[in-house]
Amino acid sequence: MDWGDLATVAPTALSSTLYATLQASFHWRIARHRLKARREPPQPLGATPVVSILKPVAGVDDELASNLESFAHLDYPRYEIVFGVASREDPAVPVIQAFIAAHPEVRARLCLTDPTEALNPKVAQLLELERRAEGSVLVISDANVRVRPDYLRSLLSILMRPGVGLVSSVVVGTGERTIGAVVENAQLGSFIAPGVVAAAELAGRAISVGKSMAMRRVDLDRVGGFESVASVLAEDDMLGQRFSARGYVVELCLDPIENRNASCSLMRTLDRHTRWAKMRRALAPRCFAVEPFNAPLLVAWMTLLLSPTQLALELWLFAWALQSLGTLLALRQLRPAHANTALVAAEPLRTLCWFFCWLNAYANRRVAWRGNAFTLGAGSELVAAEEPASLGSPAR
Numbered sequence: 001m002d003w004g005d006l007a008t009v010a011p012t013a014l015s016s017t018l019y020a021t022l023q024a025s026f027h028w029r030i031a032r033h034r035l036k037a038r039r040e041p042p043q044p045l046g047a048t049p050v051v052s053i054l055k056p057v058a059g060v061d062d063e064l065a066s067n068l069e070s071f072a073h074l075d076y077p078r079y080e081i082v083f084g085v086a087s088r089e090d091p092a093v094p095v096i097q098a099f100i101a102a103h104p105e106v107r108a109r110l111c112l113t114d115p116t117e118a119l120n121p122k123v124a125q126l127l128e129l130e131r132r133a134e135g136s137v138l139v140i141s142d143a144n145v146r147v148r149p150d151y152l153r154s155l156l157s158i159l160m161r162p163g164v165g166l167v168s169s170v171v172v173g174t175g176e177r178t179i180g181a182v183v184e185n186a187q188l189g190s191f192i193a194p195g196v197v198a199a200a201e202l203a204g205r206a207i208s209v210g211k212s213m214a215m216r217r218v219d220l221d222r223v224g225g226f227e228s229v230a231s232v233l234a235e236d237d238m239l240g241q242r243f244s245a246r247g248y249v250v251e252l253c254l255d256p257i258e259n260r261n262a263s264c265s266l267m268r269t270l271d272r273h274t275r276w277a278k279m280r281r282a283l284a285p286r287c288f289a290v291e292p293f294n295a296p297l298l299v300a301w302m303t304l305l306l307s308p309t310q311l312a313l314e315l316w317l318f319a320w321a322l323q324s325l326g327t328l329l330a331l332r333q334l335r336p337a338h339a340n341t342a343l344v345a346a347e348p349l350r351t352l353c354w355f356f357c358w359l360n361a362y363a364n365r366r367v368a369w370r371g372n373a374f375t376l377g378a379g380s381e382l383v384a385a386e387e388p389a390s391l392g393s394p395a396r
Contacts, residue, residue, distance in 0.1 A: 008307055012315045015296040016322055022202075022294060023326045026194040029201040030333050033254045046160065051079040051152055051214075052135030056113070056125035057092045058085070058370050061144035062262040063175065064092060068099045071141075072106050076152040080107035082132050084125040086115045092143065118230035119382040121370045122210070126226045130217070138220065140213045145171070146258040147212075154255040155214040165219045165248025166240055169212035170197060172256045172334040176342065179349075180266040186343040186350040187273060188259060189334050190327040195294075197252065205244060206252035210236030211259060215243075222246060233367065233380040234279050256334050270353060275369060277361035282380040291358060297323045297351050323347050 053071065061067065071081055083096050093110070100108045111132050118124040130138065139155065141147075158167045170193050173185030200206040213236060220226070223242040229235040240250045281288040292298055300319035304312040327347050331340040343350075365376040366385055373385040 005311060008303060008309065008311050009315065011303055012296055012300045012319055015293045015299040016319065018293050019296050019322065019326065022198040023194060023330065025198040025201045026330065027333065029197050030254060045153065045156055048077050049137050049156075050135035051076065051137045051139055051156070052129075052133035053079060053081045053139045053141050054126060054129040054133060055081060055083045055141055055143055056122050056129065057083055057090065057096065057143045058121070058125075060091050060095060061260070062181075062264065063146075063260045064095050064143060065099065067144060067146045067260055068096070070146045070148075072099070072103045073149050074147070074152050075149040076156075078135075079152060080109075080134060082129050083108065083110045084113040084129045085110065086113050086121065086125060088112060118227075119374070119384065120230055120232060120235055121372055123226050123230045123235050127230070130220075130226060133217075136217050138215055138217055140210060142211045142259075144260055145211055146174075146260055148255070148257075150255070151257065154253050155212075158251050158253055159214050159216070161249075161251075163247075163249045164251050165215060165223075165243040165246070166208055166250045167214045167253050168206065168208040168210070168236070168240070168250075169253045170256045170334070171209055171211050171259050172331075173261050174258045174335055174338055175260045175262040177262050178264065178266075179346075180264045180269045181261040182342050182346050183266060183350050183353050184261045184264055184269040184272070185259075186327065186346050187269075187354060188261075189331045189343065190323075190347070190350070191294075191354065193256070193334055194326075194330050197254070200252045206240070206250045208236045208240030208243075208250055212253075212257050213239075219243070219248065223248075231382050233275075233369070233374065233376060233382055234283055237283060238379065258335075266353075270357060271368075273354065274357040274360045275367045277357040278365060278367055278376055279380050281361045282365070282376045282378060288358075288361070292355065295323070295351055295354070297348065298355055301351075320348065323351070 085093055096110050100110065111128060113125040113128040115121055115124050117127050126140065137156065137159065139152065155167050158164060171188060172193055173188035176182045176185045196207050196209060223246050228242060229238045232238050243250050296319040300316040304316050324344050324347050328340060328344045331343055367374050367376060375383040375385050377383060
C-alpha cells in the first residue's frame with residue numbers, strides 16, 4: 001500500500017475503530033446488566049417511599065393519551081402524578097383531565113405553572129411541580145414517554161443503593177410512521193442511547209437524561225434545587241454534575257423507556273437535534289468537535305468526495321455495512337419488540353441529517369424552545385433573545 005492509499009484508508013479506519021469501540025462498550029454494559037438480572041432475580045424494595053412523578057407538559061405530544069395511560073398501571077404502591085401546564089389554554093389540558101377522570105384510583109392532579117419563574121421553561125414548570133408534590137422521591141417524566149409497569153421499581157432499585165443521588169433512564173424512540181419519525185427514532189436508538197451507555201461505561205459517570213430522572217427531595221435540596229439550573233438549557237446534565245460535585249453517584253437505569261415519535265416531520269426532527277447539537281457544543285466543545293469521527297459512514301463519504309477512487313468507494317461500502325450492522329444490533333438490544341428494518345435502511349439519511357445538525361451548531365448559538373428564543377453561552381447558559389431562530393416549530 002502506497003502513501004496515497006494509506007491516506008485514503010486511515011481516516012475511515014480510525015473512525016471505524018472508534019465507532020466499534022463505543023458500540024462494544026455499549027453492548028458489554030447491556031450484556032452485564034442482563035446477565036446479572038438473570039442470575040439475581042429482582043429483590044423486593046426495602047422501602048417504598050411516596051414517589052411524586054412530575055410531568056411538565058407543553059402541547060399535545062404524539063400519542064399523549066396512550067403515554068399517560070402507561071402511568072396508570074405502575075407496579076408500585078405509593079405514587080402520585082403532578083401535571084403542570086404554563087397556560088390553561090394548552091391543548092394538552094383536556095387530554096390530562098380525561099386521564100385524571102378515567103383513573104380515580106391514581107393520585108393525579110393538574111396545576112398551572114408560572115413561565116416567568118425561570119429562563120428555562122421546563123425548569124419554570126418543575127419549580128411549581130416540586131412545591132405541589134408530596135413525595136420524598138421526585139421522578140421527572142416527560143409527557144412524550146411511555147413506560148412499563150416496573151418503571152418505578154427499576155428506578156428506585158438503583159436510587160436506594162448507598163451513595164446514589166440521581167438516576168436517569170436509557171431512552172429509545174418508538175412508534176415511527178413518517179420519515180421524520182424514522183430519522184428521529186434512528187438517531188435516538190443508534191447514536192444517542194448507545195453513546196450515553198458507552199460514556200457511562202468508559203467515563204465512569206452517567207450522563208443524566210431529563211426525559212426520566214429520579215432523586216430524593218432532600219438530596220435535591222442539598223445540591224441547590226431546581227433553582228440552581230434555572231438559567232441553563234441542559235438542566236438535566238448540569239443537575240447531574242451538581243450531584244457528582246457533592247459526592248453523590250449518578251447512575252443510569254438500563255431498562256429502556258420509550259420516547260414515542262410517530263408522526264413528526266423531518267423539519268421538526270432537524271430542529272430538535274440542531275438544538276441538542278448546540279447544547280452539546282456548549283457543554284463539551286472539545287468532545288463535540290470530534291463527534292464526526294464516531295460516524296465512519298460520514299468519514300468515508302468525505303473521503304470519497306475528496307478522492308473518488310475505487311478504494312474510496314470500497315471504504316464507503318465497508319463503512320455503510322459497519323454502521324448498518326451497528327444500528328441493527330443496537331436497536332435489537334433497545335427495542336426488541338419493534339420492527340427495525342426501516343431504521344436500519346435510513347442509516348445513510350440519518351447520518352446526513354445528524355451531520356447537518358452538527359454543522360448548524362457552529363453557525364450560531366441561537367435556539368428556540370417552547371416558543372422562547374435564546375442564545376447559548378458556556379455550559380448551555382441561557383440568554384434571552386429577541387427573535388426565535390428555528391428550522392421549524394419549537395420541539396421538546
